Every structure is written in C-alpha cells, then in structure tokens.
Amino acid sequence: MNRLISQLSCASALALAMAVSGHAQAQTEIDVAMIGEPDTFDPMVSTKDVVSIVTQHFVETLFTFDDNWATVPLLAAAMPDVSDDGLTYVIPIREGVTFHDGSTMDSADVVGSLERWLKVASRGKSVAAYVDSVEATGDYEVTIKLNQPYAPLLSLLAFSNSAAVVYPEEILADHIDNVVGTGPYEIADYVPDQYIQLVRFDGYSQPTGAAERKQVPDEIRFVPVADPNTRVEGLLSGQFDFADSLSTESYDRLESSDAAEPLLLEPFGWPVFAMNRNKGMMTDIEIRKAVQAALPFDDMLYAAFGDEKFYQVDGAMYPEGWVWNNDGGVELYNQNDIEAAAEHLEKAGYDGTPLRILTSRQYEFHYQMALVAKAALEAAGFKVQMDVVDWATLAERRNNPDLWDIYITHSPFLPEPALISSFSAQALEGWDEPVKNEIFARFNTETDPEARKAAFKELQTELYEDVGFIKVGNFNSLQGKSRALEGVSASPWPKFWNASTSE
Structure with a gap:
C-alpha cells in the first residue's frame, strides 16, 4: 500500500496549500465510509469493488452505463458505428478532453490504453482472443476489428471494474505507479489507513446526456472503516455522509434516526x-x-x-x-x-x-x-x-x-x-x-x-x-446516508460527483 503514496496527482500542492490557508474549510466535503481502501488506483488490474468505487471518480472509460444499465458514450463522442457483420467498431472520440497532467486526449491514448487493457485486465484478457486489431483511424477516431462477433464488447468497455480506462500514452506500462485520468475529480492526498482525498478537477471536459457528472462537491473523502458497527455509528453521529455495506441489524436504527436513513438496494x-x-x-x-x-x-x-x-x-x-x-x-x-x-x-x-x-x-x-x-x-x-x-x-x-x-x-x-x-x-x-x-x-x-x-x-x-x-x-444490500445528503442513490458502486448536503 505504501507505494500508492506516489500516486498523488498534481493537485496535491494546491489542495494542501488551500488547507493551510483555511480556504479548504469553506468547501463542500462529502465523507464516505468504506469497508477498506484500494490496494491500487489502477482499476484495469483489479476487480475489487473498493477500487471501482473510488477510481470511477478520477479515471474514465469510452462508454458507461445510464441508470437503466444501457450503454452510453463517456469519452466516446457517440455510440460506435458497427458493421453489418459485427466485426468492425468505429468509435468517435471526444475532442478537447484534458488529462489531469494538462495533456489532451487523442486516439493514440485510447489505442494504447485499450491494448494495455487487452493484455493486463482480467476482463480485457477474456476479450483479447476475439480482437484482431485496435487502430487509430483518425486523430479522434478508433477502429476495433474483431475476428468474430462478440456481443458483450460494449458492456465490457463501459464497466468500471477491471476497467478499460484511458490513460495518457506516455505513462502506459505493465505497472502504472502514477495514475493520470480524465475524470471530474483528482487525487489531492492519500494517507494509508486514514483517507483518500479527491478534489474537483477544474479542467474537466463535461460529457452530455446520461453521462453528465456535475462536480457538485469540492472534495470527496473516502475513509476506510473495517468494522460495520463503526460505520453505522459514524453515520448516525454525522461523521460520515454515506456508509457502504452495512449489516442488516442496523436497518431499524437508521430508519428511526433523525440524522441518517437506510438505502436498500433490492x-x-x-x-x-x-x-x-x-x-x-x-x-x-x-x-x-x-x-x-x-x-x-x-x-x-x-x-x-x-x-x-x-x-x-x-x-x-x-x-x-x-x-x-x-x-x-x-x-x-x-x-x-x-x-x-x-x-x-x-x-x-x-x-x-x-x-x-x-x-x-x-x-x-x-x-x-x-x-x-x-x-x-x-x-x-x-x-x-x-x-x-x-x-x-x-x-x-x-x-x-x-x-x-x-x-x-x-x-x-x-x-x-x-x-x-x-x-x-x-x-x-x-x-x-x-x-x-x-x-x-x-x-x-x-x-x-x-x-x-x-x-x-x-x-x-x-x-x-x-x-x-x-x-x-x-x-x-444495505447502505446508509445522511438525511441531508442529496444526489446519491443506492448503487453497487455509489457515485458522489452529483452529491450535495443541505443545511
């Protein structure tokens, strides 16, 4: 875990300076209690939920799912043009998307990232045998050619777990120590066993439609809390705005609380x-x-x-x-x-x-x-x-x-x-x-x-x-949230870019 300290983004200095000046105290902060912390910030190489929940806020895929589990564009500019035989996918890429290091995303970044996904990700490996080639067919266009039809391809490209995320071509390697993404938030600070602090990425290129990510909170803080009773008590006391994976015995306490409420995903x-x-x-x-x-x-x-x-x-x-x-x-x-x-x-x-x-x-x-x-x-x-x-x-x-x-x-x-x-x-x-x-x-x-x-x-x-x-x-699944928290619903992988707290 200690090597993840090196994965802080370029926002660290700014965030820490703001904290020293006191300015950060005036920001909107969402505190999330999780069962543990990620052992990597590279979701390509992990199928763990704790990895997906955190990393979906700062790395992105070509496609994502809407609230009805339909596939919609995210870093792609539109849904792909698929040939009649199902073997060729031509994917337009959004222009003007900026990575957290200030570089601009193009098709070379997408091709390199997809090639790495096919090589190192467990779900990418399951697809690799069906893929003949991944090529840049324009500055903002990528073409995937298959050797036989593969029906789940778009779902796999949209999934945040063992994810086909896009990184700058320059950082691609079998092991990535410093993750650089395009997401609405970026890593400001990470203290092992204490918290992961994400702050709003001001250079974010906002997708439209169902994939919109409003960047409402200034800061999202993920806190590892191993004991489920401690997660509940922290939620009831106001220490946390959201708590994941709660025991069913806590349902009645949450339901009767003035401060918190249960979220049942059924x-x-x-x-x-x-x-x-x-x-x-x-x-x-x-x-x-x-x-x-x-x-x-x-x-x-x-x-x-x-x-x-x-x-x-x-x-x-x-x-x-x-x-x-x-x-x-x-x-x-x-x-x-x-x-x-x-x-x-x-x-x-x-x-x-x-x-x-x-x-x-x-x-x-x-x-x-x-x-x-x-x-x-x-x-x-x-x-x-x-x-x-x-x-x-x-x-x-x-x-x-x-x-x-x-x-x-x-x-x-x-x-x-x-x-x-x-x-x-x-x-x-x-x-x-x-x-x-x-x-x-x-x-x-x-x-x-x-x-x-x-x-x-x-x-x-x-x-x-x-x-x-x-x-x-x-x-x-039982989750819990503050009654003041809005913009978050029960989900296998809860998202907080639209979250806000009312007074």
Whole structure:
C-alpha cells in the first residue's frame, strides 16, 4: 500500500496549500465510509469493488452505463458505428478532453490504453482472443476489428471494474505507479489507513446526456472503516455522509434516526463460494459435488441476513423479472443433503485434508454464512479450516492458489452475464473446463437475443453440473446516508460527483 503514496496527482500542492490557508474549510466535503481502501488506483488490474468505487471518480472509460444499465458514450463522442457483420467498431472520440497532467486526449491514448487493457485486465484478457486489431483511424477516431462477433464488447468497455480506462500514452506500462485520468475529480492526498482525498478537477471536459457528472462537491473523502458497527455509528453521529455495506441489524436504527436513513438496494446481488479449480481438493468434481450437496443455503442466508426482506432463497443466476432468468440446473440448488455429500466424499476417497475456507468479517454476512457452512460440511465428513482475515489480506491471498480451497465473496446482478468474472477461464477460480468454455464462447459470439438466452440457460446448467462455483442465493444490500445528503442513490458502486448536503 505504501507505494500508492506516489500516486498523488498534481493537485496535491494546491489542495494542501488551500488547507493551510483555511480556504479548504469553506468547501463542500462529502465523507464516505468504506469497508477498506484500494490496494491500487489502477482499476484495469483489479476487480475489487473498493477500487471501482473510488477510481470511477478520477479515471474514465469510452462508454458507461445510464441508470437503466444501457450503454452510453463517456469519452466516446457517440455510440460506435458497427458493421453489418459485427466485426468492425468505429468509435468517435471526444475532442478537447484534458488529462489531469494538462495533456489532451487523442486516439493514440485510447489505442494504447485499450491494448494495455487487452493484455493486463482480467476482463480485457477474456476479450483479447476475439480482437484482431485496435487502430487509430483518425486523430479522434478508433477502429476495433474483431475476428468474430462478440456481443458483450460494449458492456465490457463501459464497466468500471477491471476497467478499460484511458490513460495518457506516455505513462502506459505493465505497472502504472502514477495514475493520470480524465475524470471530474483528482487525487489531492492519500494517507494509508486514514483517507483518500479527491478534489474537483477544474479542467474537466463535461460529457452530455446520461453521462453528465456535475462536480457538485469540492472534495470527496473516502475513509476506510473495517468494522460495520463503526460505520453505522459514524453515520448516525454525522461523521460520515454515506456508509457502504452495512449489516442488516442496523436497518431499524437508521430508519428511526433523525440524522441518517437506510438505502436498500433490492435486489442487489448474490453471495458466492468461489472454488479453487487451479489447485488442491476442489479440482476433484466429487469433492465439489459434496460441498454443493451439503450446504444449507436457506440456513446460511438466514444466519447472514436474519429477515427475509433482505434475502431470497433462489438458485437462478438472475432473479425473476430479469431477461436472463431461467431454471437450468436449479434442481441441484439447496439440496441440504448430508448423506449425499458423504457419498460424494467416499467416491473421492477423501483423506481428511482440511478444507480451507477463506473469509473476512469486514463483510459480516460472509462470515456468518461461513459458520453455518462449516457446521454442515463437518456433518458431511469434511474437516474444515476457517481462515478469517481482513478483506485486504483475503484479496491478496486469493491470488495464490496454494492458500485456499474456497473464498467467499459476492457480486451485484450485472446487465450482461459476460461481466461475471467467475465464468472466465482467466478468473482466480480457474474454471477452465471444455464444455463450459464452448458454451461461454458461443454465448459471447451469438448476436440473436433469443439464442443468447438459450445459451445462457445451458451455461447455468453446466455451472450446477460441474460445480464451477456456488451461488448461495439473492440478497439486498444495505447502505446508509445522511438525511441531508442529496444526489446519491443506492448503487453497487455509489457515485458522489452529483452529491450535495443541505443545511
């Protein structure tokens, strides 16, 4: 983390001088409590939510999503001109966009950044095999040529997670120590374990339409607060204007408070037990089936959330009402069958090696699910080792397949299933299985909407039959905000460029 100190932008001196003079005290400041802090300011190389939430304020992509999850232009001047065969995307680039270092963005910056994304980003790597070339076909025009149609391309280019952000060509490298973006805010100061201070970028080139970013607050301060109860108390006391990832037990306190209020994102997403398919016992399908058969998802969700208004026992990858909802494979969901699990263990010749579950209490619901899972797995015959660490350590350890068998995480429901990183063979889980790979490739290259839905049902069925990873159920996310805070809504990745506080 200490090397991130070098990632301060050129605004640091100005911001610090203002603080010394007292001028900064008169500015509008939004204070945000998060579960932790980013371990990088380069969102290309990370899929962590804490990275996305912060970095979306100072780096930008060609496209973004509107409030209805439709793709709209951001650094692009318009939506691309796509050839009839779906192989060529001609993207106009906005003129007059300024980087935080004062340089002007052009197509060379975009081409270099996209080439880096295809090389270093997990989602970029999943696209790379479909891309023949990325070329500057004008000072403000970029052309992407594919070797076969790839339906999720624009969604991937718009996503803020493992993001295809645009950097100045001059700073591009495998590792970027000093991130330079085009966003509405820039880094003024960073003190590890204390705060990240963003200030308004006065040279910002404002997009129009649904992508508008009004730059209302002068300063946004992200504060890492590991304990969820401390986040709640800080919100209730007025220390924070917004708090992310709160425990469901705090809902009633927030609802009855004069100072703060709950924000319930319903439905938010799904907890997942990610399985290590690269190394260790989870490479054995009988072991994976034993885990799948043993887990009591209804009990796990109740332990995690306590009230059915916060969760749904549902095996489909997308909830009812979503275009991707289907029943493929769901008969294998929530078996809660200890005897069947024991039979799978016997077939595997399980030798008592501890099953290592990696989890964190910074997301308390992860930990509560893990406790119930541990009891059920032990009843089935597993020996279980719980490795409970802080979230930053978990994020580091999951990169090493020698250190875990299952790690617990979660994902919001995303508009495009190709954005679910766990389906990719390049993801940390390493689900690199021929049948799944063929279905996933067919799903991604199919352009007919009905055919894509049918392929996704096949993919969901294969998920259950091969136990690629385990969805626990659906849950609603609780966030909280000051009653004086306006311009911020419940979101998987809350944004604060339109935020204001009333007196």
